[in-house]
Every structure is written in C-alpha cells, then in structure tokens.
Amino acid sequence: MAKDWLELRQHADTGIETIRAHFEGHAYDPHWHDSYLVGMTLTGTQQFQCRRERHRSTPGDAFLLEPGEIHDGDAPVMGGFTYLTFYLDERWLGQTLRGLYESVPDSYSLHFSHTIAREPQLVRAIAGTFTALHNDEMRIVQQSNMDALLSQLTYHCQWRKRLPAQRQSAAIAHRAREYLHAHMGDNLGLDDLARETGTDRFTLTRCFKREFHLTPHAWLIQLRLAHARAMLAQGEQPASVAAALGFADQSHLGRWFVRVYRLTPAHYRRLCTNLPDDARK
Incomplete structure (x- = not known):
C-alpha cells in the first residue's frame, strides 16, 4: 500500500x-x-x-x-x-x-x-x-x-x-434497476423491489444477477458510489453526499469509496475542485 x-x-x-x-x-x-x-x-x-x-x-x-x-x-x-x-x-x-x-x-x-x-x-x-x-x-x-x-x-x-425486453427475466431485472435509480437514497428492501416488479424476492434476485452479475444490494452500492463521485466533483461535502445517497454516515461512504477507488471522498473532492475540506458551495 x-x-x-x-x-x-x-x-x-x-x-x-x-x-x-x-x-x-x-x-x-x-x-x-x-x-x-x-x-x-x-x-x-x-x-x-x-x-x-x-x-x-x-x-x-x-x-x-x-x-x-x-x-x-x-x-x-x-x-x-x-x-x-x-x-x-x-x-x-x-x-x-x-x-x-x-x-x-x-x-x-x-x-x-x-x-x-x-x-x-x-x-x-x-x-x-x-x-x-x-x-x-x-x-x-x-x-x-x-x-x-x-x-x-x-x-x-x-x-x-438492443434486445427487446420480452424475456421475462430481463424485464424484471431492468424494472428493478430503474426503481433503484429512482430511489437510490431510500432505505429499500428486497420486498419493495419484488412488489414493484410483480414477483417474489428470490425470483427478483435470480433475474437481477443473471442480467447484471450482481445482487440488487451490491448494484445499489455501486450506483450510489457513481453518484457520490459526481456530487463530490461538484464540490459537495462528503457528509452531505453520504446523507443524500443513503449511506449510514460519512465513514460508511468513506470505507466503500476507498475500497473501490483507492481514494477518500475528501481527497477525491480536492483533486476535482481544489476546494479545501471545510469549503462549502
């Protein structure tokens, strides 16, 4: 390291x-x-x-x-x-x-x-x-x-x-993904996704993994991290980014950010904006 x-x-x-x-x-x-x-x-x-x-x-x-x-x-x-x-x-x-x-x-x-x-x-x-x-x-x-x-x-x-969305498995997975996009900051459960896609939790997870090679939870974390990058690059503070995107707290965001990007959110923000850590938009 x-x-x-x-x-x-x-x-x-x-x-x-x-x-x-x-x-x-x-x-x-x-x-x-x-x-x-x-x-x-x-x-x-x-x-x-x-x-x-x-x-x-x-x-x-x-x-x-x-x-x-x-x-x-x-x-x-x-x-x-x-x-x-x-x-x-x-x-x-x-x-x-x-x-x-x-x-x-x-x-x-x-x-x-x-x-x-x-x-x-x-x-x-x-x-x-x-x-x-x-x-x-x-x-x-x-x-x-x-x-x-x-x-x-x-x-x-x-x-x-583009494959037509006729296959039931792909249709379920893509509807679930759209719902995750629309509610990425919410405290979602698999029951919420299953209800939205008209199926059960086990079928939902199986279809999602077949289409996107990740569980819905793992995919949601990646989605939140992608949006965290964009928000930090605009000068948002890590604490407010964590709160907006559904992370438990700033430390939770930081642990995931370092695992995936090998940078802390604050360091990434400085590199993109040249703003000091205590600056706010």
Missing part, C-alpha cells in the same frame, strides 16, 4: 477525468463505472476480471470497458503495475461515434469488440489524448488528439441491436 500512488485530474472543458496510477498487490474491489473506460498499461502486469474472463494487460496493451461492466484489479507479479486511463461519457461517445458511421439505427447500442486491444495505433492515440488532457495543453491539441482517438476507436467498436 505504501508504494501505491494515484494522480487524478478533471479536465475543465469536458469534465473528463484522467488518472495515472501505480498499484502493487490488490488494487481495487469489483466495481463498475457509468462511463466508457479507455486506458493503457505502462509498466508491469495488470490483472482483472471482466466479462467473466480473467485478463492480463502488459505494457503497450490498451483496455476498453463499457459502462456497467464489473471489473476488479490486482498485480499478480512483483513490482506492481502502472497505468493511465480516462472516462468518456456514455451518451456523448455513442452520439459522437455514431456520426463517424454512414448509418446506425437508434435501436443499436455501442460496444467494444474486445476488452484488451494490442494495436499500436490505438495505444498511441490513447497516450496522446491522455497527455493533452492531463497536462491541459492547447485546446486545438486536445481536440486533435481526441479526434484521432475517436477515429481509432471505430475499429474496435461494434453496434448491437
């Missing part, structure tokens, strides 16, 4: 977070993001579970994760690993890349073809974009690098037709 380090910056114009970090041993617990994650391994070996597979990313490898994809992270060999990454808003990336194709129906959604990509041109585009954003270079440099990255990503994307 003492040798671990993390640099995080939030780009002023776009809000894109850029992260460069080094971890040895266990890096972070299973979690998901509400954005597309694009990055590359700089040194060492990064190991993580995603899409029901164990992946290893070594220097020069790009890694591409979609919103909602559960992944963890650890260093399987001595010396740990160093990587850089940034998050791209789901709606923005889908709309932008859609414009690079001749015709993509609205009923199709954007997916990455592979989790690990060993393509030098893509890796160079990721490195260039990261450097331009992280170092806040001239806007024309930032935008040129971003356009080059988007062009490279088209070779690693595919459009899939």
